Amino acid sequence: MHQLSRRDLLRGTAGLAGVAAFTLAGCGDDGGPKDSKDLSKNKVGAMDNFGVGTAFKASKPLKFSIAILSNPAYPYKPDWKFWSELTNRTNVSFEPTVVPLSDYNQKRSVMISGGNAPTIIPKTYHPQEGEYIASGAILPVSDYLDLMPNLKDKVAKWNLQGNLDLYRQSDGKFYLLPGLHEAPWHEYSLAARTDVLQKLGIATPQTWDDVHAMLKKIKAAYPDRYPMSDRWSNPPGPGANNLLGILGWAHGTYAGWRWESTHWDDGAKKFVYSGAMDQYKQTVQFLNTLVAEKLLDPESFTQKDEDARAKFAAGKSFVISSNAQSLVNEYRKDIAKVPGATVAKIPLPVGPVGPLLDGGTRLENGLMISSKARNSENFVAMMQFIDWLWYSDEGQMFARWGIKDQTYTGSVDDGSFKLASEVDWAGLNPGAPKALNADYGFQNGVFAYGGSTKLLNSQFPKEEQEYQALLNQRKAAPLPPPKPLTPDEREQTALWESGLKDHVEQQTLKFILGERSLSEWDAYVNELKGKNMDRLLDVVNKAYERYQKEHG
Structure with missing residues (x-):
């Protein structure tokens, strides 16, 4: 989804967080999880008849500690309507530890390593949770899914078991409760000046070959300009992270924002290293061609977002990476002073692997639970509350859109949903004086994610x-x-x-910019071998084989 909290941006510090978290002291006798499955003494405040469709309300006032990521786009406010309405509905309030977005990963690690982490730890991106398991600091949540009927219902109804299995650890359990989507979805693509395409008689591109042809026609008409100048070059990655990501996926590998070190080769029935795949070479070759033909601005891999936007606004470029919010809230405003200028997203271009979406997008960032919570007399109530707020239809609607007939009217199910006249979010109600997230606290990424396709589409x-x-x-x-x-x-x-990743990123940029010839690809792969690529793959493939043997 980006957005200021794209998966890969938050993963950037996961490695450092892991170093600190790996030496955590175990919880043991000072409040660690019990081995017994007996929950008879942990039901204070819980509902006896909680199930799918049940509105959760604790039988007594409860307060749970939670980590709250404060997004600079809507900084935390203690007087948000979200908090008071949540308590009114559920009899639950929070004791928040508020952490700025820029410090969230590091602060989370420090809190866990110090043994003072909040009970509920949201905004965790798989596989970040893996770094905290050995110490016993976080709960194996898969052991307690019977307390979460809404989550179980959606997993079964939406056939998400295979997705959840990817979150399981070597013990067969998983430790992160992710956001669940009904269907795969992909918001990021390229945006193009549609008035220019119409002027030049260029049809909307459907494939990456079409994109190449489109850029060449634009270059012929505007020989003094780069047809495309891209953004999102922030680390990690060699730059142009969305462009590399969607292009790599179209070729059958991982790159850019979508980078994962290993890729499953179904024919060989083993994992291979993404940065050494022929498909990765094809991805790099395509971008090298665009740069060599002066169709893609080489500064796309290093420039700041505002510089890329400025070039697009001034007509110095005509194609740029985009998502829905960038299109409406940035690019259309940027080109407003250009007479007749129009811009739209093009369909995610298709490459050699065909028109496939990433099924992995059906899971989103999620939350960890401190293992100490298992000993609380309110443990069952807490799990019911989490299940309601993050996984029930009612809780998801509340977290996303707020209070019916106050912040919105209608229903997402029948298409009658509409924001209140004085409320805006992401340009859905331009000119409205109140922002749903900044002024009310709804649409907060700590709580509002996942859900049905209809709920997802209601934000667009x-x-x-x-x-x-x-x-x-x-x-x-x-x-x-x-x-x-x-x-x-x-x-x-x-x-x-x-x-390995550092070397892949450095050489990827050199190959794309022509600073290193692609005739040296084999030498590059040998360099990866010298940096333990084969040893990495040996461990990963043995882990795959072990899991298959032990857990099927």
């Missing part, structure tokens, strides 16, 4: 809903099998992966 203007409907016609790619590592394996491979 009609144009984006039509875009999503078009992509929903595509099939989801098969999921890779689980390959959970032991704590020792995770510690060792993290060191290898860091050095």
Whole structure:
């Protein structure tokens, strides 16, 4: 979804967080989880008849500690209507530890390592939770799914078991409760000046070959300009992270924002290293061609977002990476002074692997629970509350849109949903004086994610809903099998992966910009081998085989 909290941006400090978290002291006798499954003494405040569709309300006032990420786009406010209305509905309030977005990963690690982490720890991106397991600091939440009927219902109804299996660790359990989506979805693509395409007689591109042809026609008409100048070059990555990500996916590998070190080769029935795949070479070759033909601005891989936007606004470029919010809230405003200028997202271009969506997008960031919570007399009530707020239809609607007939009217189910006249969010109600997130606390990424396709689409203007409907016609790619590592394996491979990834990023940029010839690709792969690529793959594939043997 980006957005200021894209998965890969938050993962950027996961490695450092892991180093601190790996040496955590265990909870043991000072409040660690019980081995017994007997919950008879942990039901204070819980509902006896909680189930799917049940509105949760604790039988007595409860307060749970929670980590709250304060997003600079809507900084935390203690007087948000979200807090008071949540308490009114559920009899639950929070004791928040508020952490700025820029410090969240590091602060989370420090709190856990110091043994003073809040009970509920949201905004965690898989596989970040793996770094905290060996110490016993976080709860194996898969042991307690019977307390979460809404989550179980959606997993079964939406056929998400295979996705959840990818979160399992070497013990067969998972430790992160992720956001659940009904269907795969993909918001990021490229935006193009549609008035220029119409002027030049260029049809909307459907494939990456079409994108190449489009850029060449624009270059012929505007030889003194780069047809495309891209953004989102913030680390991690060699730059142009969305462009690399969607192009790599279209070729059948991971790159840019979508980077993962290993890729499942279904034909060989083993994991291979993403940065050494022929498909990765094809991705790099395509971008090298665009740069060599002066179709893609080489500054796309280093420039700041505002510089890329300025070039697009001034007509110095005509194509740029985009999501729904960037299109409406940035690009259309940027080009408003250009007579006749129009811009729209193009359908996610199709590459050699065909029109496939990433099934992995059906899970989103989620929350960890401190293992000490298991001993609380309110444990069952807390799990019911989490299940209601994060996984029930009612809780998800509340977290996203607020209070019916106050912040919104209608229903997402029948298409009558509409924000109140004085409330805006992401340009859905331009000119409204109040922001749903900044002024009320709803649409907060700590709570509002996942849900049905109808709920997801309710946050988009009609144009984006039509875009999503078009992509929903595509099939989801098969999921890779689980390959959970032991704590020792995770510690060792993290060191290898860091050095390998740095080299991949450096050489990727050199290949794209023509600073290194692609005739040296084999030498580059040998360099990866010298940096423990084969040893990494050996550990990963043995982990896959072990999991298959022990857990099927």
